[in-house]
Amino acid sequence: MQRRDFLKKAGGTSLALGAGTVGIKTVRADTTYQWKMVTAWPKNFPGLGTGANRLAELIGEMSGGRIRVKVYGAGELVPAFEVFDAVAQGTAEMGHGTAFYWKGKNEATQFFTAVPFGMTAQEMNGWFYHGGGLALWTELYAQFGLVPAPAGNGGVQMGGWFNKEIKSVADLAGLKMRIPGLGGEVLKRAGGTPVNLPGGELFTALESGAIDATEWIGPYNDLAFGLYKAARYYYYPGFHEPGGTLEAIINQAAFEALPADLQSIVLNACKVLNQDLLAEYTARNPVALQTLLEKHGVAMRRYPDDVLIKLHRLSREVVSELAEKDEFSRKIYTSFRQFLDQSQAWSNLSELAYLQARNLG
Numbered sequence: 001m002q003r004r005d006f007l008k009k010a011g012g013t014s015l016a017l018g019a020g021t022v023g024i025k026t027v028r029a030d031t032t033y034q035w036k037m038v039t040a041w042p043k044n045f046p047g048l049g050t051g052a053n054r055l056a057e058l059i060g061e062m063s064g065g066r067i068r069v070k071v072y073g074a075g076e077l078v079p080a081f082e083v084f085d086a087v088a089q090g091t092a093e094m095g096h097g098t099a100f101y102w103k104g105k106n107e108a109t110q111f112f113t114a115v116p117f118g119m120t121a122q123e124m125n126g127w128f129y130h131g132g133g134l135a136l137w138t139e140l141y142a143q144f145g146l147v148p149a150p151a152g153n154g155g156v157q158m159g160g161w162f163n164k165e166i167k168s169v170a171d172l173a174g175l176k177m178r179i180p181g182l183g184g185e186v187l188k189r190a191g192g193t194p195v196n197l198p199g200g201e202l203f204t205a206l207e208s209g210a211i212d213a214t215e216w217i218g219p220y221n222d223l224a225f226g227l228y229k230a231a232r233y234y235y236y237p238g239f240h241e242p243g244g245t246l247e248a249i250i251n252q253a254a255f256e257a258l259p260a261d262l263q264s265i266v267l268n269a270c271k272v273l274n275q276d277l278l279a280e281y282t283a284r285n286p287v288a289l290q291t292l293l294e295k296h297g298v299a300m301r302r303y304p305d306d307v308l309i310k311l312h313r314l315s316r317e318v319v320s321e322l323a324e325k326d327e328f329s330r331k332i333y334t335s336f337r338q339f340l341d342q343s344q345a346w347s348n349l350s351e352l353a354y355l356q357a358r359n360l361g
Helices: 002-009 048-062 080-089 107-112 121-130 133-142 181-189 199-208 219-225 252-256 260-294 305-323 327-359
Strands: 020-022 025-027 033-039 067-072 094-097 146-153 160-162 176-178 193-195 233-236 245-251 299-302
Touching (some): 033 048, 048 067, 048 094, 048 146, 067 260, 080 146, 080 245, 107 327, 121 245, 121 327, 133 146, 133 327, 245 260, 305 327
Parallel strands (some): 176 193
Antiparallel strands (some): 020 025, 094 245
């Protein structure tokens, strides 16, 4: 009883039962935090939007309700491409998007979404968690007052939807295509015109002829947007995004105001979603592809080898030039390249060799 009375009197100090300490600031265990999450995706859009919802739910459940996150889809609180600024400025405590959308802030952000002909989702996760990639990402975002975390991946994407067949590199000349990030720069060097549009505008732009082609993610999301109604040809493989990482971005001040246990919960909730979304896409893409082919009669095509070889060469040029932008970009590129080289040797010996063997049957 005496101990309880003492702790009650000391309720405002770090002696208080269940209190946590952040620096010299003490936060009671019964303190609750009301957060807003803004996203780059249409509200409740399968995979992307529902993934953001799931992240908010995970944070709430894992924290026992101590953090409550309200999710806003693109355009509800801020437009899709203003998520980064909204979180940096504190309009929202958290965002869900993808890093290459913010290349206007720093071109090196693109390394943390996808590099054309680069690493797969599994390899990206290896780099982030065990190869120094996340530490570099964190260092880059710190200058904007943000904390990043991997928060989903769609795996190898499809190459996109086209209103004409791509039979040679010449067919890319003059092509106006929605394709963001480094993939867009590769298309530009091949003679095309890259356009960056948020997901919610793709169907209208493609149907109206404002663009000639678009990539999005893969069958699961492409079916949901009805892109098969606006273009006939569906190309693969998605050379531009072999493992497109989605991100959670957290306002650094809001994050540091949390006690240590809640900081850990937020970051680990992101980790759970990062794995779960990849599993969801792995499960949903094959079913959606079958629907596109068998129900909607989509004409699926593979990029010709000479097109892929040309795009691969251009990709190396684009990425190496990005690496020379500044010292920190070089640092990121060096880390990325070293991890890719070592993981590629193992992936070829393990997964690629196994898949080739499996296909023999």
